[in-house]
Amino acid sequence: MNAMRHGLLVLCVLMPLIIKAAAEAADTITRGGSCMIPGMQDTAEARFDDRNWKKILTDEQFAVTRRGATERPFTGRYYAHKERGTYRCVCCGRDLFSSAAKYESGSGWPSYWQPADSAAVREISDTTHGMVRTEIRCSRCDAHLGHVFDDGPRPTGLRYCVNSASLHFVPATSGTDRPQSDPTPPSPDGRARPPLSP
Numbered sequence: 001m002n003a004m005r006h007g008l009l010v011l012c013v014l015m016p017l018i019i020k021a022a023a024e025a026a027d028t029i030t031r032g033g034s035c036m037i038p039g040m041q042d043t044a045e046a047r048f049d050d051r052n053w054k055k056i057l058t059d060e061q062f063a064v065t066r067r068g069a070t071e072r073p074f075t076g077r078y079y080a081h082k083e084r085g086t087y088r089c090v091c092c093g094r095d096l097f098s099s100a101a102k103y104e105s106g107s108g109w110p111s112y113w114q115p116a117d118s119a120a121v122r123e124i125s126d127t128t129h130g131m132v133r134t135e136i137r138c139s140r141c142d143a144h145l146g147h148v149f150d151d152g153p154r155p156t157g158l159r160y161c162v163n164s165a166s167l168h169f170v171p172a173t174s175g176t177d178r179p180q181s182d183p184t185p186p187s188p189d190g191r192a193r194p195p196l197s198p
């Protein structure tokens with residue numbers, strides 16, 4: 001009998017703590033904090049709160065991808081990067097750009113004339129800083145990538161100007177990361193390309 005009373009006492013003491021922990025867990029899930037790691041395929045799962053993003057991103061990666069900051073030109077790890085492979089979203093791992101579409105724009109930021117596929121990035125009108133620009137974001141996790149301008153080389157005439165901090169490069173292998181075409185960039189169209197920021 002004493003043992004039963006003791007058990008009930010312990011239960012009464014612990015129950016509020018158990019309920020509080022359960023409520024916090026439920027709150028995390030309802031606020032979109034369900035587990036998402038780089039490489040996860042489900043778009044619905046690619047929603048993270050800031051606390052979780054900060055766990056997997058550096059301060060610079062967080063500022064750029066989740067706050068829309070811009071890295072200083074000629075400082076990013078990929079602006080002069082020439083290896084063959086795929087540039088993925090640093091947040092969710094989605095394929096964003098291929099080295100086959102990378103070219104030297106002179107801007108100081110990694111530049112591509114097309115995304116990895118037509119659904120890789122989404123475009124948003126951006127009127128901040130007194131300019132009218134088109135922001136580009138990862139279509140899966142909404143990470144800020146940079147901007148797209150219409151002063152790129154053929155065949156698209158577009159320049160996807162991207163922060164290195166938004167990207168994670170995966171070298172080409174004999175498997176799935178092999179670029180689909182030769183990485184030779186197309187010849188520029190001759191128009192001036194001002195070093196607009198991403």
Ligand SMILES: [Zn+2]
Nearest residue numbers: 089092138141
């Ligand atoms: Zn992403």
